[in-house]
Amino acid sequence: xxxxxxxxxxxxxxxxxxxxxxxxxxxxxxxxxxxxxxxxxxxxxxxxxxxxxxxxxxxxxxxxxxxxxxxxxxxxxxxxxxxxxxxxxxxxxxxxxxxxxxxxxxxxxxxxxxxxxxxxxxxxxxxxxxxxxxxxxxxxxxxxxxxxxxxxxxxxxxxxxxxxxxxxxxxxxxxxxxxxx
Amino acid sequence: xxxxxxxxxxxxxxxxxxxxxxxxxxxxxxxxxxxxxxxxxxxxxxxxxxxxxxxxxxxxxxxxxxxxxxxxxxxxxxxxxxxxxxxxxxxxxxxxxxxxxxxxxxxxxxxxxxxxxxxxxxxxxxxxxxxxxxxxxxxxxxxxxxxxxxxxxxxxxxxxxxxxxxxxxxxxxxxxxxxxxxxxxxxxxxxxxxxxxxxxxxxxxxxxxxxxxxxxxxxxxxxxxxxxxxxxxxxxxxxxxx
Numbered sequence: 001x002x003x004x005x006x007x008x009x010x011x012x013x014x015x016x017x018x019x020x021x022x023x024x025x026x027x028x029x030x031x032x033x034x035x036x037x038x039x040x041x042x043x044x045x046x047x048x049x050x051x052x053x054x055x056x057x058x059x060x061x062x063x064x065x066x067x068x069x070x071x072x073x074x075x076x077x078x079x080x081x082x083x084x085x086x087x088x089x090x091x092x093x094x095x096x097x098x099x100x101x102x103x104x105x106x107x108x109x110x111x112x113x114x115x116x117x118x119x120x121x122x123x124x125x126x127x128x129x130x131x132x133x134x135x136x137x138x139x140x141x142x143x144x145x146x147x148x149x150x151x152x153x154x155x156x157x158x159x160x161x162x163x164x165x166x167x168x169x170x171x172x173x174x175x176x177x178x179x180x181x
Numbered sequence: 182x183x184x185x186x187x188x189x190x191x192x193x194x195x196x197x198x199x200x201x202x203x204x205x206x207x208x209x210x211x212x213x214x215x216x217x218x219x220x221x222x223x224x225x226x227x228x229x230x231x232x233x234x235x236x237x238x239x240x241x242x243x244x245x246x247x248x249x250x251x252x253x254x255x256x257x258x259x260x261x262x263x264x265x266x267x268x269x270x271x272x273x274x275x276x277x278x279x280x281x282x283x284x285x286x287x288x289x290x291x292x293x294x295x296x297x298x299x300x301x302x303x304x305x306x307x308x309x310x311x312x313x314x315x316x317x318x319x320x321x322x323x324x325x326x327x328x329x330x331x332x333x334x335x336x337x338x339x340x341x342x343x344x345x346x347x348x349x350x351x352x353x354x355x356x357x358x359x360x361x362x363x364x365x366x367x368x369x370x371x372x373x374x375x376x377x378x379x380x381x382x383x384x385x386x387x388x389x390x391x392x393x394x395x396x397x398x399x400x401x402x403x404x405x406x407x408x409x410x411x412x413x414x415x416x417x418x419x420x421x422x423x
Binding site for chain 1: 232237410
């Protein structure tokens with residue numbers, strides 16, 4: 001994400017230009033929706049979370065420190081909302097309800113659907129902190145450095161935590177028939 | 182058994198994240214470790230599985246829903262601002278009205294033939310004994326509670342851009358408390374054994390009678406729901422004057 005463009009859009013929103021906020025929504029809706037989807041395992045909940053996140057961001061934009069990254073700020077709001085949603089729901093929706101969020105495209109064959117479902121189930125078995133790391137790095141494709149910035153920890157710590165999280169994920173995937181028996 | 186250091190390097194290699202130095206080190210080790218080569222294959226399979234999970238498109242309606250909600254909220258704020266110049270006059274007018282009605286009412290309550298029923302009711306005259314405002318994405322409800330013989334009367338102003346559902350239920354311990362909806366155009370009511378549900382969309386006014394024969398404080402749990410969110414709250418009606 002381009003930080004300069006984000007800052008310019010934030011400035012316009014603060015000056016009363018709601019269309020600029022629409023541009024911010026367009027830039028971040030995919031990331032936030034996918035983060036919520038993979039963390040919650042339910043597309044409807046993910047949509048609710050994404051909508052609430054953007055409304056809160058719009059209402060509180062005047063409190064945003066423009067010296068920091070907009071993505072870090074909205075990511076924090078998202079994580080809080082995801083946790084709220086989990087607390088409210090308590091139970092996890094069955095996977096057939098959870099996925100898919102959209103109709104499978106031609107490239108999404110049966111094998112891919114099964115694999116995605118298995119990964120999602122395995123993710124839901126992980127602790128929240130482990131799940132967050134795997135989602136950020138492997139599914140949302142954030143670099144170690146970007147994750148380190150988001151979490152305010154050294155890059156080395158991210159690598160070490162990710163190592164453990166992947167090991168745990170592998171165990172859960174094996175139970176679902178992925179990887180060596 | 183592969184030690185942690187080599188396992189870590191193997192993960193980095195499989196993920197394509199090893200630095201040139203790390204890569205050289207682990208590849209040199211792999212030349213002499215069949216177990217390491219097998220593990221490398223396993224980890225590469227894991228990474229392929231993860232890489233196969235593609236991002237999902239955000240729902241097409243998400244952007245529009247957010248922007249509509251913002252537009253509605255801006256409009257609400259503007260209306261609130263426009264009403265503000267008159268806001269100072271409202272409490273004064275309400276107080277004058279309360280006095281104008283309360284004086285004849287209190288005379289009637291003290292001296293009239295029906296006074297025992299009324300004097301034993303909840304606190305107050307015309308001024309509300311409780312007032313709450315509940316907001317959720319797409320709807321708001323203002324509730325004013327007034328003292329009434331044998332309990333209270335709730336006046337609800339429902340304002341919903343989304344279909345809303347409001348569930349009211351007396352808390353545990355309020356077994357004798359009963360809620361009854363008065364007819365209200367555009368508001369659907371469903372009475373259950375322990376709760377009352379009101380459903381509406383748009384702007385409506387509804388009334389609910391609260392029958393509380395025991396006279397203690399009454400707590401009513403409220404849950405306001407729309408397709409965009411839900412909110413829980415409690416309405417407290419004070420005990421009757423003793």
